[in-house]
Amino acid sequence: MSATPARLVVIGAGLAGLATALSASRAGHDVVVVERDAMPALRDGDEAFTHWARPSVPQWRLVHNLSARVRELLLAEAPDVLDLLRADGIEEVNPIEALLPPELRRPEDAALTGLVCRRPAFELALRRALEHDGKVRLLVGKVHALGLTPGATPVVNGVLLADGTRLDADLVVDAAGRRTPVPQWLREAGADLRTDSEPCELIYYSRYFRAAPDRRPDYLGMPRGDLGHLHYWTFVGDHRTYGAVFGVPTWDHELRELRHGASWDALAAEIPALAAWTGRFDGTPLHEPQVMANNHNTRHHYVVGDRPLVRGLVAVGDALSTTNPMRAWGIAMALTHAFAVAPALASDDGVELAHHRAVEAQNRLIHEISAVTDRLRRYRWRGLPVPPADAAAAEEESLLSHGVLPFLGEQPEFLRAVLRSMALIDPPDALFHDPAVVERAREARARGVAAASPGPDRARTLELVATALRETA
Ligand SMILES: Cc1cc2nc3c(=O)[nH]c(=O)nc-3n(C[C@H](O)[C@H](O)[C@H](O)COP(=O)(O)OP(=O)(O)OC[C@H]3O[C@@H](n4cnc5c(N)ncnc54)[C@H](O)[C@@H]3O)c2cc1C
Known part of the structure; x- marks a missing residue:
């Protein structure tokens, strides 16, 4: 043509x-x-x-x-x-x-x-x-x-x-x-x-809220975390809206009760970083949790x-x-x-x-x-060994999780590199091709940081869900 x-x-x-x-x-x-x-x-x-x-x-x-x-x-x-x-x-x-x-x-x-x-x-x-x-x-x-x-x-x-x-x-x-x-x-x-x-093996339960008229959802410091049995992210939208989503493994049928607003809210309230962030905006939900499977x-x-x-x-x-x-x-x-x-x-x-x-x-x-990150999460959450074909990716993920992300506040180069690859301004693996960043990340990982407790474990999550559903029945 x-x-x-x-x-x-x-x-x-x-x-x-x-x-x-x-x-x-x-x-x-x-x-x-x-x-x-x-x-x-x-x-x-x-x-x-x-x-x-x-x-x-x-x-x-x-x-x-x-x-x-x-x-x-x-x-x-x-x-x-x-x-x-x-x-x-x-x-x-x-x-x-x-x-x-x-x-x-x-x-x-x-x-x-x-x-x-x-x-x-x-x-x-x-x-x-x-x-x-x-x-x-x-x-x-x-x-x-x-x-x-x-x-x-x-x-x-x-x-x-x-x-x-x-x-x-x-x-x-x-x-x-x-x-x-x-x-x-x-x-x-x-x-x-x-x-x-390749399946992502996650079902998403997502909810948007509108902040109170005198509040402005805060784009910075948006929390996200991995609880070891599910993970969550937060979002800011237009017209004073903000949202959060739980990503739940497809194999965990009991957690599908998060499709109900009451159980979704109960879990959100018990994740310290999420509750602190959303609490500042005093919002009202715009809808019941929206569910997306088959990812x-x-x-x-x-x-x-x-x-x-x-x-x-x-x-x-x-x-x-x-x-x-x-x-x-x-x-x-x-x-x-x-x-x-x-x-x-x-x-x-x-x-x-x-x-x-x-x-x-x-x-x-x-x-x-994207596919290898989904596989690595599956190995982690199911306690499976990482096969040799995915070992290099597992090392990169470890470096990111333990050597880079905990240090974004003190290392501007880490912050810049992470933001650029997340946003696809640079290729998403560029971070690992920068020898200076990799070396500093290895040093930081070796020093280690005490990880804050991200939120309830699976047993407590199920308890929260069951209580919320009982109370709304
Ligand atoms: C849960 C979830 C969260 C996401 N979050 C993000 C995010 O945070 N950031 C991001 O960048 N991406 C995100 N995505 C991905 C993003 O939504 C998609 O990549 C994007 O919508 C792709 O746009 P599209 O136009 O290709 O497809 P679509 O938006 O699905 O549009 C396809 C269109 O084709 C029409 N259509 C289909 N069949 C026919 C037909 N036979 N005849 C006529 N019309 C037809 C449909 O009605 C639709 O309008 C997310 C996806 C999901 C599932």
Whole structure:
């Protein structure tokens, strides 16, 4: 495909689909987006959270953190989306500026500025940018099948909607999210697509709250912890919201009672760091705990070596790859994939191969890191030995947990390195390729620190859950 305008059909108006449409339409291509959920007019990001039903996006109201990489990508590719977010009251916060005195800051720390935002507000801003441009057709409808010529390398030439409409395309973009039906349709048409998928083995129980009118949720010092039988993270959102999530192993059926508000609250109140942090905001819950199961580290392989297995189609966002949600890498990668489509359309290598080359190395790395971290947690929580294949990753994790994270307050270099890799400003393993950081981390680990008690053990957690459920029965 060349730089001449192409007809694109994008399946799905989630984050990846909207971002693809925005950048491809601005590059001069003719874009139609088909979305199966309704896209109502909304006042602001808060109303998007409270009033926009998104039955096809199961994580819609679960906690999200937008990494600094998301903001960097928008600055480079679509700064007007940042303006729309600002107009909606979304704050930008730089943790280095907040934590380090001026003499210890560096110019490159500006890249660590993040957006304090829930997912619905972010998606609304992307949609509004498209609507302001007025170049892209947003259709509500369900893509039911691909128009294609079957064969060992199927050639996709459009989509069929459930109402019988056919849309022809030079390129179909699969942005249908983690439950995309497209790989299965392509296999049925003859493509030999491989999918790697490893379960995260976690179910998430997430809850957002709104702070009291005179309180402001505190972006800094957000606690997180591993209780040895579950772990938790905290989040700050737009419009005075904040949230927390428990990640519970799939094999622990008794802990599934955390789906009830009363048991969720009882556990949250007994984790000292979490209770102290949330206690400052005096908030009220916005909903009952939201549950997300079936979390996987997944990668679909559309190109093998230099050979695309399908012509006329690229996948972006979760439809191409997913990692453990608590890595908070999904949105940054969705935008990375999306913004790579328009340049790939201009490549002489063909859009499928050019897009693959633009995203593959990052996809592979984050998939491997997310998957091995999930395996290491399983060994730890189940008391299993670490197999030799994962020993190097276990050593890195030990260094991070015992030599780096406890010392962030006293070692600015650790703080900077951790923030940069968490936010994907640097590759997520960059920390372990810096000999100075590794050496200091080894020394720090050898010195050791007394670990504060993170919270109740499993027996106490079950007791709390049972009592809470009895009292509300
Ligand atoms: C519990 C949880 C927490 C997360 N937290 C974070 C976080 O903190 N930070 C982060 O960066 N990422 C996070 N993620 C990941 C993030 O949500 C995803 O990476 C992101 O939503 C991917 O966007 P997407 O556009 O690829 O897919 P989606 O947002 O799922 O969008 C897919 C779209 O396709 C539409 N669609 C599907 N099928 C069809 C069809 N047949 N026809 C028409 N339309 C269709 C759907 O309706 C939907 O609108 C989290 C994920 C989970 C599960």
